[in-house]
Amino acid sequence: MQHIRLVSYFSCPGRRFLYTRINRQGLETMEKKLPQYFDLDQTAHLDQPVVTQLTGSLPDWLYGSLYRCGSGIYKMGDTRWSHAFDGLAVIHRWTIHQGKVTYLSSILDTEQYKKCVKFNRLVGDNFGSSFPDPCKSIFSRLFSYFIPRPPAKYDNTAVNIVEFGDRIFALTESTLINEVTLDTLSKKDQIDVRSFVAVHIGTAHPHSGEDGTMYYYGTCMAYPRAYNFIRIPPGGVEKELFKQAEIVASAASRWKMNISYTHSFGMSENYFIHLEQPVALNVTKLMTLKIAGNSLEDSILSFPGETLNFIVLNKTTGQKVPITYRAPHGFVFHFINCYEEGGFIVCDVCLYKDGKVIKELYLESLCNEEQTMESHPHFARFVLPLSVEEADIGQDLITLPDTSATAMVTSRSKQEVVVDLTSDPMFDASYVMELPRINYSFNGKRYRYFYATTGFHTNIRKLMKCDVIEKVVHEYTCDEHHIPGEPVFVSRPGAVAEDDDPVTDNIDDAYSILDVRALEFQGCGTVSHNCPDHRPPIVPSGAGRGNFHGAGKGDNSTGHEDES
Numbered sequence: 001m002q003h004i005r006l007v008s009y010f011s012c013p014g015r016r017f018l019y020t021r022i023n024r025q026g027l028e029t030m031e032k033k034l035p036q037y038f039d040l041d042q043t044a045h046l047d048q049p050v051v052t053q054l055t056g057s058l059p060d061w062l063y064g065s066l067y068r069c070g071s072g073i074y075k076m077g078d079t080r081w082s083h084a085f086d087g088l089a090v091i092h093r094w095t096i097h098q099g100k101v102t103y104l105s106s107i108l109d110t111e112q113y114k115k116c117v118k119f120n121r122l123v124g125d126n127f128g129s130s131f132p133d134p135c136k137s138i139f140s141r142l143f144s145y146f147i148p149r150p151p152a153k154y155d156n157t158a159v160n161i162v163e164f165g166d167r168i169f170a171l172t173e174s175t176l177i178n179e180v181t182l183d184t185l186s187k188k189d190q191i192d193v194r195s196f197v198a199v200h201i202g203t204a205h206p207h208s209g210e211d212g213t214m215y216y217y218g219t220c221m222a223y224p225r226a227y228n229f230i231r232i233p234p235g236g237v238e239k240e241l242f243k244q245a246e247i248v249a250s251a252a253s254r255w256k257m258n259i260s261y262t263h264s265f266g267m268s269e270n271y272f273i274h275l276e277q278p279v280a281l282n283v284t285k286l287m288t289l290k291i292a293g294n295s296l297e298d299s300i301l302s303f304p305g306e307t308l309n310f311i312v313l314n315k316t317t318g319q320k321v322p323i324t325y326r327a328p329h330g331f332v333f334h335f336i337n338c339y340e341e342g343g344f345i346v347c348d349v350c351l352y353k354d355g356k357v358i359k360e361l362y363l364e365s366l367c368n369e370e371q372t373m374e375s376h377p378h379f380a381r382f383v384l385p386l387s388v389e390e391a392d393i394g395q396d397l398i399t400l401p402d403t404s405a406t407a408m409v410t411s412r413s414k415q416e417v418v419v420d421l422t423s424d425p426m427f428d429a430s431y432v433m434e435l436p437r438i439n440y441s442f443n444g445k446r447y448r449y450f451y452a453t454t455g456f457h458t459n460i461r462k463l464m465k466c467d468v469i470e471k472v473v474h475e476y477t478c479d480e481h482h483i484p485g486e487p488v489f490v491s492r493p494g495a496v497a498e499d500d501d502p503v504t505d506n507i508d509d510a511y512s513i514l515d516v517r518a519l520e521f522q523g524c525g526t527v528s529h530n531c532p533d534h535r536p537p538i539v540p541s542g543a544g545r546g547n548f549h550g551a552g553k554g555d556n557s558t559g560h561e562d563e564s
Contacts, residue, residue: 038074038087038363042107042117049095049102058096061493067180068092068485069161069170073107074363077121083128083297084361084456088113089158089170089178091185106185108170108178110155124154125289128297128362155190159204164214164241165234173263175202175218177242193218196245199228201281205264205334207443215272216245217265221283226253227262229272229313249318251311257283261300261355266338268345268444271321272313273338273384278306279331279355302355304329310384310421312345325384325407327421331355333377336436339446344383344400348468350434350452351380351423361456373457377434379466380423381405388417402469426471432457433464435486439498449499451487463487465499 071087074080081087089108094101107113115123115133122131157170157178170178175194178187193202199218207215212234220226229249232242249272253259258280266273285292285299292298310325336348357375360366365373383405385397397407397419405424409417427433434455438447448469454460461478478484492500 038367041073041075044105045107046103046105049093049104052094052101052103054099054101058099058101059492062490063096065093065095065182066488067161067168068094069158071158072105073113075122076116077119079122079131080363081122081126081129082362082364083126083295084363084366085127085158086129087158088116089156089172091161091170091180093185104185108157108180108185109187110157110178112154112156124156125295126154126156128295130289130293130295157204162206162208162214164208164232165212167241171202171204171206173201173204175199177202191242193230193242193245196242197228197230197247198225199230199247201262203262203264207265207267208440215267217262217274218247219259219262219281220250221259221286223253223256223259223283225250226259227251227274227276227311229265229274229315249313249315249320251313251320254309255280258301258303259283263333264335266335266347266349267315268338268340270315270340271338271345272315273335273345273347274311274313275332275335275349276309276311277331277355278303278308278329279358297358300355300358304354308332310347310382312384312386321386322416323385323388324416324418325382325421326410326418327382327423329354330380331357333357334434334436336379336450336452337438337443337447339444340386341446342400343386344398345386346400346446347382347384348450349380349382350377350436352377357456366456372459376432376457377455378425378429378431379427379433381426381468382421382423383407384421385419388419426468427466427473431464431466431473432460433466437487437489439489439491441491442498447498451489453484453486 069089069091071081071085072090073088074086089110091106091108093104095104112124119134122129123133124131154172154174155176155178157172157174157176159172160170161180162169162171168180168182169191170180175192177191177193179189179191180186181188193199193216197218199220201219203217206217209215214232214234216230216232218228218230220228227250228247230245231248232245251274254276260276261279261281262274262277265275279300279302282299282301285294285301286296289296289299306329307326308328308330310327312321312323312325313319314321331352331354332349333352334350336350338345338347340346352375354375357373357377360373360375381403383398383400383403385391385407388397388409391397391409393409393412395409397409398405403424406422408420410420411418432454433452436450436452438450448467450466450468452464452466454462454464461480461483463476463478463484465474467473476484
């Protein structure tokens with residue numbers, strides 16, 4: 001008879017599961033339901049790069065490394081994480097050098113991971129699961145249970161890899177950032193943004209300016225300064241790099257006890273664009289997670305009757321544009337691009353109709369073959385007028401050509417004007433678009449192309465090149481055995497045209513190069529599963545299955561000349 005000891009419960013659409021810790025027999029039963037990418041443990045770590053099997057041909061000029069980051073380890077001992085966002089961080093690197101493609105995956109040696117290994121079980125509070133810390137004394141446990149506190153700092157940076165200067169950093173939505181060594185993919189250093197600016201939660205999607213400045217976002221639980229944009233200038237060395245961080249713009253939450261959940265933000269040439277979503281972190285629930293025995297996800301509330309609000313702040317002055325931009329209820333993980341044109345801000349996002357997608361990303365739902373995801377993200381273009389002084393109530397203010405987006409003044413006061421927005425879907429509703437990327441040279445500027453995949457939808461396996469001028473989509477369809485991950489655009493030396501380069505993508509166990517103009521296959525490096533010691537590598541395999549986001553880096557990114 002299977003014995004289940006309840007530690008906490010989690011919710012999924014239509015049902016509740018009582019599972020986080022089971023005995024060995026129960027764990028083996030659960031494992032039979034899970035595909036390999038959710039079923040790897042610490043033995044899958046690679047100490048040395050492996051040479052891939054190369055098919056097709058690669059451009060002669062293409063060399064360097066693609067780094068990816070994501071949740072990769074979901075079990076330890078008799079414990080298992082519950083949510084796709086919970087897994088312990090794994091860093092991947094595909095390197096093209098001297099006609100070879102090598103692959104390395106490394107479990108990031110965070111403090112949380114080392115503690116899990118020490119006790120042979122999961123430890124800590126992640127997005128959808130929570131396991132007690134055996135290192136804490138009885139007194140400190142009681143203290144943490146009954147004394148309300150801001151969100152805990154955790155160093156499981158399993159969402160994104162970004163390049164800052166000549167260094168790479170792994171990030172998540174905590175304020176802790178891990179610098180990663182280029183050769184071994186181990187942790188080199190750790191920075192806590194909270195040490196320099198007053199924020200409690202960070203972002204995994206900072207922006208960078210043309211001068212190398214990083215623009216970071218941080219959430220503060222004090223509602224008058226809930227949403228904060230942070231400037232981090234380039235040029236610092238080692239730990240000095242983030243000491244120059246400063247908040248350059250802030251905005252208040254519309255609620256006193258709820259702060260919008262924020263995964264990414266937009267940036268044009270002169271403005272920050274923040275989405276205050278009707279999916280929010282409840283401050284009371286967030287500060288009493290230990291008392292209730294809940295995870296971070298349990299503190300996220302959805303407000304079906306509330307609008308999706310755009311907040312626009314001037315990058316130079318930090319002042320908020322005195323307009324409340326309201327769109328119908330919706331939810332966004334990822335911005336695509338924002339730019340200014342003719343007195344408007346054009347804002348493109350991947351839009352869900354609501355925040356139910358967060359619930360659908362529990363492993364039990366993702367691995368249920370009889371249950372398909374109901375949340376489908378689609379392209380949405382919003383156009384925000386920057387000047388409405390002379391506008392009449394009820395007047396559509398959009399004068400840009402070739403868009404069906406609307407912006408209409410619905411109320412006016414001395415303090416603020418309210419403008420209601422509707423979006424231009426642009427593409428057919430059958431296109432599911434997530435994990436968008438652009439040629440970053442066009443970030444904050446008028447652009448034509450973006451690249452996306454079908455994200456978490458395993459029944460649709462496509463990589464897309466989307467033309468926002470001609471309003472057409474070119475597709476690359478994966479076979480039934482592969483799932484596309486986030487595409488990354490690589491600039492060809494001397495390129496002039498926006499799409500005069502290849503797109504690289506990880507498609508399960510393969511690193512694929514596609515001609516960006518026709519979106520046709522060029523070359524591919526595939527990881528053999530006959531690895532040393534017969535250990536399957538932790539290979540990237542689409543959104544939520546080993547990696548989420550990544551970045552490319554030039555020829556010296558591996559720190560050594562030959563990996564073969």
